[in-house]
Amino acid sequence: MVLNCIIIGNDPAGFEDLENYLSRISYVYLAGRFNTIEEATFWLQTCTIHVLLVGHYPDQLPREQVQWNVLPIMLMTYEAPPSLRYDVLPAALLHAPLTQTDLDNIFDYIYNIIDMSATIPPTQLPPSYFMLKTQHRHEKVAYDDLQYVEVLDDHITLHMVDQKLVTTETLDWIIAQLPANAFMRVHRWFVVGFRHITHLDQDHVMIGDARIALTTEMRNELGKRYKLPY
Incomplete structure (x- = not known):
């Protein structure tokens, strides 16, 4: 199983290498990177995204509420087709300075949640x-x-x-x-x-x-x- 993920928003300080780290995890596919959730609507409505990495929205958040060294990671859940509604569940927090080991451990954890628990991997696609x-x-x-x-x-x-x-x-x-x-x-x-x-x-x-x-x-x-x- 490959985990499809997208990044929303801007990287906090210290996360310049995030995409490179993701590319080194063999079972993770970075489908796209977007400034806002609205720009990512197309991908979210395909019901194929497993993981959402949430950056910052400096123009939408009061400055005192922005944690510049934290990046939340969310699990996506979807209603059964033909509904296009989705929800997000908190999965983990990444803290700066980010390391490859940190990201490997978090995605191993997420992979096991999807693979071994009652969580249904998101997909609206027929099997073949x-x-x-x-x-x-x-x-x-x-x-x-x-x-x-x-x-x-x-x-x-x-x-x-x-x-x-x-x-x-x-x-x-x-x-x-x-x-x-x-x-x-x-x-x-x-x-x-x-x-x-x-x-x-x-x-x-x-x-x-x-x-x-x-x-x-x-x-x-x-x-x-x-x-x-x-």
Whole structure:
């Protein structure tokens, strides 16, 4: 199991290395970082986020109420689909100066809560596929067969192992249907499935015969994430 998490708000003093520390925990996937809870609404409504790291809102909190050396970590809970309502439960507090060991211990603790207690891991996704509206009908898209997603001028093509599916759904909607630990957006126009990567180079990734360009930053991020268990 991979824990999907997001960061909301600004880092307290001493948390400059937080994202690097998170990237070193093999079963943690940082899905995004946002200034406010409103900006993160899209991800929260996918019901796939397990952990919320809550930073500060200097413009919204009186200065005397801000604890600059503390970062709360919350567990996400969701109502059963089709409801999009969610709640947060306090899980732990991170104190500056942050260390890798501190973060490892806290996420081990959270992992065990989700894995061993009655807490249901958040997901609205079917176990192995999602349904996609194409021009003429709805198609079943198996995660294991989806190689990559390509955005074209007026449509999106899903490249499967044995066929191509064309849809006018938005890329954001498609990404919301995909397990965050098995797929990654690597370019403005491409999302790739980790299991179908055949070669990762300094400036591109290969999926079969398809060559997808990468920036240095995206190549480094993909290198960290695509070997995660799924």
